[in-house]
Amino acid sequence: MKELKLMKGNEAFAEGTIRAGADAYFGYPITPQSEVLEYLMTVRPYETTGMVVLQAESEIAAINMVYGGACCGKRVLTSSSSPGISLKQEGISYLAGAELPCVILNVVRGGPGLGTIQPSQSDYFQSVKGGGHGDYKCIVLAPSSVQEMYDFPKLGFELAFKYRNPVLILSDGIIGQMMEKVYLDESTPRWTEEEIIKNNSDWATTGKTSDRERNIITSLILEAAIQEKHVIKLYEKYKVIEDNEIRYEKFQCDDAEYLFVAYGSSARVCQKSVQLLREKGIKAGLLRPITLSPYPKKAIKDLSKQVKSIVVVEMSMGQMVEDVMLSVECKIPVNHFGRTGGVIPSPNEVADFMMKKIKGE
Amino acid sequence: MNEEIIIAGFGGQGVLSMGKILAYSGIMQDKEVSWMPSYGPEMRGGTANVTVIISDEKVSSPVLNEFDTAIILNQQSMDKFEKSVKTGGILIYDGNGITRHPKRKDITIYRIDAAEKAAETGVTKVFNMIVLGAYLKIKPIVKLENVINGIKKSLPERHHNLIPLNEKALKIGMENIYLVNIN
Structure with missing residues (x-):
């Protein structure tokens, strides 16, 4: 319970x-x-x-x-x-x-x-x-x-x-x-x-035993060739993370013609904006990335084939909007709506902005 | 049911805790709720406000710019939030310290002289519960028993002896709210 x-x-x-x-x-x-x-x-x-x-x-x-x-x-x-x-x-x-x-x-x-x-x-x-x-x-x-x-x-x-x-x-x-x-x-x-030794003794400093080499934890790798190899290994890991761990949530996207992309509290504001727009007959939807890194590029790209335009809502001057633009490869218009410095956008102003963009203003 | 409320007044009037009790009461009645305070420098001796949403559906935006009900407890909040009530909505205010009374004709306005009634009880701390009672008389979105359960959840156990006093305050609020205009 x-x-x-x-x-x-x-x-x-x-x-x-x-x-x-x-x-x-x-x-x-x-x-x-x-x-x-x-x-x-x-x-x-x-x-x-x-x-x-x-x-x-x-x-x-x-x-x-x-x-x-x-x-x-x-x-x-x-x-x-x-x-x-x-x-x-x-x-x-x-x-x-x-x-x-x-x-x-x-x-x-x-x-x-x-x-x-x-x-x-x-x-x-x-x-x-x-x-x-x-x-x-x-x-x-x-x-x-x-x-x-x-x-x-x-x-x-x-x-x-x-x-x-x-x-x-x-x-x-x-x-x-x-x-x-x-x-x-x-x-x-x-x-x-015991569990820490069982789970992590292949890398962590859990106390050296006679049957294994020392675990050395450092970020200092002075030799260029080895440092490069280390970074490439990190990036191979990031690729695996990207293949397996992308998370996002769709809200009213099935029949959406216009899409919001927003995360965190902006996504909450946008949910209300979607409701307000749908009351006016505008088929709006929202994609909310849950993982920002790795980024749900493919999900956004797939939706870009269905919707006419995207509005990215962030409490900033426009940061995530760049990743949305990269995801849709400039195939449809991507606009940014932001408030910043501690100002919170209201659901109405977000909906009004989408309306203006739909009308081509 | 979806009720979007702003409660606004001075820091120290119990605005935030009133909102919390209302939100807890909503949970006791199996509703979805959110409670979003104004926080930061404006709270220090200045105005405090909290947005509470109680709904049958999952709450979308916890931050709003228009409300079904505004509960206004000082002049600054009146100046700021009278205009934020949706057409057809409700404004409830305490007349204490109010010099410019609400003027809108497209909303229904009620008044509860909670500061005065609280002073009459001798325990001015119950001010916010009188206001909450007044609100619940107009919008009985949660049952009184669930409000009591909400108070129980919000108060540490060592203060549970104060529950009958709070219940009395809720009833004073219910009995003393009156209509100022008719929409």
Whole structure:
């Protein structure tokens, strides 16, 4: 029997990490995601599951604690919001280079700089196109409900360990701060030391035994030819991820003639816009990417053969729109509608924009 | 049923917790709900507002710019949200501190003097429950028993002795709301 609760997105995420069997959370407070650390400190999982909850001295310290924990083959995570995630980028690059599994939550706020504490989606480029230095990719999941904030820590750990890669959960201030119904499932127990050795001793620093070589975890490969080989190996892995892990959701697409593409809270706004347009007889639909990296290019390309035009809605000046344009290969018009700096688009203005584009304005 | 509500007032009036209790009451009645607060600098001593949606269907956008019902508890919120009520919708307000009363003719306007009634009970904290009771009299979207269950879920157990007081406040609200204009 699943437990039903009314929770904030940030609280649901925190509960989700405990129930996903996380070994440690390292964080540093920043609005609009401070409830993650607050919730963990209130619930005190260190007294029940033994999960470590630690407020580090900075975001940089927290991400490097994640590096250390991940090296040991443990399920570790951190969370922050935009400026804090920028600080973590060096660590994320190192984690990706060293092929370490971890979960990182970004509850995005408006930027650039310290920006505003209101919701935004202007960290898309940073999340899916790198962010840190070097040739690497994170797996990026975009929750659009409080339920997904609860579900994605577990999914994130599964993917992170399956591919030994950082998983970034790209949320925003709306999803973090809003309350919705959440169904809480049974807890996954934390791995025992024996299970960690069984699952991860082929790469993690679980203690060398006489029957195997040392496991060395590093992102420093000084010889160019070997570094190139390592990066090519990473990209072969990203190809496998792309072949197997793309996730998206279609909303009223079956008979759609006009399509919205939006993720996270913008996708929620667009659902309402679809309803408003359909009340006026416009056959609108929505495709919501759940994985932003890898991106559901084929699903969008397939729909581009059915619909007349696309409107990409983002709380940014236009970032994901570039990936939609690449997906449709310029075969149909792709327009962007964005509000930024912490301003949230209303369902009506999004619907009005689509109407204008349909009329050719 | 799909009811889209904005509750707006000062920080400290219990706007957010009233919204939370309403949302929890919706869950108790097997409805879909969402609760989206304004957060951040504007909350610090300034205005606070929360959008609550209670629906038979899954909630789409938790953020809206027009509402079936606006519950308005100070002048700033009146200035901001009177215009956001859908035509044919409902505006409920507390007259305390209001200098410019709502003027719209295409909506139905009710008034509940909750601050005054709360002061009469001697426990001003129940202000928000008086407002909630007033709202539920006009829009009985959730049963009173489910509201009580919602309060139980929202309050820590050590405060459950306050439930009868809250129930009384809900009833005061129900008895004292009155019509200001007819749409």
